[in-house]
Amino acid sequence: MNDTLREVFSDGFAAPLGEVIAAVGRGVADAQAALDRASLEATLEVYHDEGTAAATLLRDIGYRPTFYVLPETTCEVQVSMRVGGSNGVDGAANAAPGSPASMRSRPYVTPVDAGFANRFGYQASASAKLTFKIVPVPPPSALDDNRPVPDLIGRTGGDADAALASLGLFAAFRAAGDKPVAREEALKMNVRAQDSPPLALIAIGGTVTLTVA
Known part of the structure; x- marks a missing residue:
């Protein structure tokens, strides 16, 4: 997931908030896909007729590999936020006259780490916390x-x-x-x-x- 976020913004550069949230979502999806692939590969190994003697024994005793899911993921990232537009301070250059303020601006976030804090004198704790659960579920019926x-x-x-x-x-x-x-x-x-x-x-x-x- 760190690699996914790194693609969105690098040290000291802001990125739209929506892209950051989407990057976290893609990281969670990649993690779930990796869990699914591991369970499927283990299942095919057990039921492969040319598998190892251990796999044959597991099949004979009725063993089936466990599948896992990520039912809940919580991510806390320390960032600095600003609101602005790409061609103007308030985004008015990109908006039609009379459009709502929410359409003329976008929220941008910058990761807060030691380099950002020293460069801009930002007073905040540089921290990130990711909490998730991996729950076993029955294999396909x-x-x-x-x-x-x-x-x-x-x-x-x-x-x-x-x-x-x-x-x-x-x-x-x-x-x-x-x-x-x-x-x-x-x-x-x-x-x-x-x-x-x-x-x-x-x-x-x-x-x-x-x-x-």
């Missing part, structure tokens, strides 16, 4: 009764069948041109297509039809 389909193209029928079985899913086989094929033969052939794309959610006990050749 869709994972209760569904499993993500792995990418099975290029594998043998036997490997694909085992991968689906580890997720509680079943494999059905067919030859090219939708022709029937014996299961014993299909297990030795290579998967060329699957009717459910990778990462699609399928209900536990569901069937994925594989085309082998």
Whole structure:
């Protein structure tokens, strides 16, 4: 978030108050996105059929990664404020005659730190405080009764069948041109297509039809 604010104003330079507030909001949004990405990556690792032995064990015992949210963020920043316009002291140069005073001026803020205080003799404590909560929330309920389909193209029928079985899913086989094929033969052939794309959610006990050749 500090980098986001730094883009808005640098030491000793004022910035519109709205841009400062928006920069703080973008920082909070970036933090939430980072939490979401971490939870999603952990979830995919657990349900990846080629994951580590530890991930397989976690899946077998029913473990699911926790998701987190930022339900509340409080930010206190010490700033110096002035009201003015870009082309005039009161902003009149940018406003139409007779327009309200609120349209002729904008609030600007400058960060108060040690350099600003020494330069302008500003008497105020240079401080900033950011308070936030990170609260765990239940993972998406869709994972209760569904499993993500792995990418099975290029594998043998036997490997694909085992991968689906580890997720509680079943494999059905067919030859090219939708022709029937014996299961014993299909297990030795290579998967060329699957009717459910990778990462699609399928209900536990569901069937994925594989085309082998």
